[in-house]
Amino acid sequence: xxxxxxxxxxxxxxxxxxxxxxxxxxxxxDGDTIASALHALxxxxxxxxxxxxxxxxxxxxxxxxxxxxxxxNDVPNVKTCITPLRSGMIVERQENKGVIK
Amino acid sequence: xxxxDLIIIGGGPSGLSAAxxxxxxxxxxxxxxxxxxxxxxxxxxxxxxxxxKEQYAKTRGYDIAQKLLSxxxxxxxxxxxxxxxxxxxxxxxxxxxxxxxxxxxxxxxAIIVATGASEKSLAFENNDLPGIYGAGAIQTLMNLxxxxxxxxxxxVGSGNIGLIxxxxxxxxxxxxxxxxxxxxxxxxxxxxxxxxxxxxxxILTSTTIKRAIGETELEAIEIISLDEHxxxxxxxxxxMDVDTLCVSVGLTPMHQLLSMIGAQMKYVQELGGFVPIxxxxxxxxxxxxxxxxxxxxxxxxxxxxMEGYLTGLYISDYLNQQHPNFEQExxxxxxxxxxxxDGPFGSKTKVGLQKLKEGNAHVES
Numbered sequence: 001x002x003x004x005x006x007x008x009x010x011x012x013x014x015x016x017x018x019x020x021x022x023x024x025x026x027x028x029x030d031g032d033t034i035a036s037a038l039h040a041l042x043x044x045x046x047x048x049x050x051x052x053x054x055x056x057x058x059x060x061x062x063x064x065x066x067x068x069x070x071x072x073n074d075v076p077n078v079k080t081c082i083t084p085l086r087s088g089m090i091v092e093r094q095e096n097k098g099v100i101k
Numbered sequence: 102x103x104x105x106d107l108i109i110i111g112g113g114p115s116g117l118s119a120a121x122x123x124x125x126x127x128x129x130x131x132x133x134x135x136x137x138x139x140x141x142x143x144x145x146x147x148x149x150x151x152x153x154k155e156q157y158a159k160t161r162g163y164d165i166a167q168k169l170l171s172x173x174x175x176x177x178x179x180x181x182x183x184x185x186x187x188x189x190x191x192x193x194x195x196x197x198x199x200x201x202x203x204x205x206x207x208x209x210x211a212i213i214v215a216t217g218a219s220e221k222s223l224a225f226e227n228n229d230l231p232g233i234y235g236a237g238a239i240q241t242l243m244n245l246x247x248x249x250x251x252x253x254x255x256x257v258g259s260g261n262i263g264l265i266x267x268x269x270x271x272x273x274x275x276x277x278x279x280x281x282x283x284x285x286x287x288x289x290x291x292x293x294x295x296x297x298x299x300x301x302x303x304i305l306t307s308t309t310i311k312r313a314i315g316e317t318e319l320e321a322i323e324i325i326s327l328d329e330h331x332x333x334x335x336x337x338x339x340x341m342d343v344d345t346l347c348v349s350v351g352l353t354p355m356h357q358l359l360s361m362i363g364a365q366m367k368y369v370q371e372l373g374g375f376v377p378i379x380x381x382x383x384x385x386x387x388x389x390x391x392x393x394x395x396x397x398x399x400x401x402x403x404x405x406x407m408e409g410y411l412t413g414l415y416i417s418d419y420l421n422q423q424h425p426n427f428e429q430e431x432x433x434x435x436x437x438x439x440x441x442x443d444g445p446f447g448s449k450t451k452v453g454l455q456k457l458k459e460g461n462a463h464v465e466s
Contacts, residue, residue: 001248001249001252002247002248002249003243003247003248003249003273003274005274006247006272006273006274007272008147008161008272009147009244009247011247031246032246032248033246036242036245036246036248039242039248039250040246040248044231044232044250044318045231045317045318046231049229054229055230055231055317055318056229056231057230057231057232057233057234057318058234058238059220059222059233059234059235059238060219060220060234060235060237060238061234061235061237061238061239061241061242062136062142062219062237062238062241063135063136063186064219064220064355065219065220065235067229081238082135082136082137082184084137084184
């Protein structure tokens with residue numbers, strides 16, 4: 001969900017960016033990170049834990065905790081909370097340690 | 102390999118402040134910042150700061166960040182690398198950086214580690230469910246990106262961050278059902294707590310979270326009351342439906358690079374965890390490596406800036422390129438910093454710094 005009205009901050013309309021999430025085309029805004037764009041679409045599960053397959057979202061939003069890591073353009077372990085969203089990105093949930101292709 | 106006089110790791114309030122003083126002294130500076138934004142955590146802080154004019158009182162955090170950045174506009178001897186992560190720090194002052202999927206190497210005469218802090222977590226059942234965030238993470242999400250994490254939340258922890266972020270959650274349109282605090286007292290400033298209380302948010306002391314409930318995302322939490330021995334009071338358990346939980350249980354210094362390079366470290370609870378042992382000039386046990394800001398003890402952004410200015414000044418002296426107004430500026434900022442620490446919440450830092458000093462060979466020499 002996006003903030004529409006705020007007493008202090010202004011969030012002017014920005015350019016729409018299209019990207020792929022789990023094989024579907026979705027969109028965010030210029031200035032988003034991958035994680036903020038997904039959150040705005042109410043997608044909170046970013047990965048699954050390696051052993052017990054537990055759903056994971058982000059925790060810190062500044063690139064510390066690595067709980068936000070996903071596969072982006074075939075590259076695993078991308079910290080999506082600090083990675084700016086770019087047009088045409090292919091974003092997938094990660095379920096393992098990451099495989100280098 | 103690229104050479105600079107000074108490399109500053111971290112473009113937050115202390116790193117930017119240090120850069121200003123060093124640049125004024127004619128020292129060439131490279132700032133390396135992991136995120137796409139400079140200003141550290143200031144850029145998401147919509148509240149106005151306390152303190153004096155020099156400490157940017159009555160100015161909102163993100164405006165302070167702008168001010169610190171515009172202070173650097175005048176200098177040509179500055180290179181800023183954003184979206185660049187330092188992955189290694191070595192004793193010959195080599196800094197290795199991951200930038201655009203490439204591995205780069207830089208070397209300098211001196212290094213400032215201004216890496217800041219990370220949010221602590223809390224151990225409880227299901228604490229990894231999506232929907233549970235650090236309070237700072239929520240602040241980033243809503244104030245920087247304009248995105249709401251959910252509609253109803255509880256804040257764990259009543260320190261200043263917990264109180265301020267609760268207020269900002271309400272401003273952004275989220276219902277804060279309660280602030281819970283394990284201790285019997287509210288942790289943060291009364292002025293912040295009163296503001297929240299006036300908005301009808303209960304601050305429940307001697308209360309903590311026992312577990313989070315939810316299949317794939319957070320749906321509810323179980324909270325309990327604690328007795329004076331921090332034990333659960335039987336029959337005090339109750340459930341609260343929330344889709345978001347904010348955890349604000351303190352910060353811990355980002356010491357990893359300093360540990361990596363072999364700087365002498367010490368665990369000081371009052372400073373938030375492992376911190377490098379420093380002398381009065383913010384110099385670590387490794388002569389050419391300096392540190393300032395939250396990386397050497399959790400304080401407020403105001404203190405981080407004062408420490409930054411001072412560390413930039415000390416570096417100018419260390420590099421034999423003393424700042425033109427060295428004495429004057431050093432005295433000014435040392436006084437400012439000590440005034441900040443004389444406040445009611447500065448005593449913890451002072452105890453911590455004293456502990457850090459005790460028995461350190463290189464400090465006494």
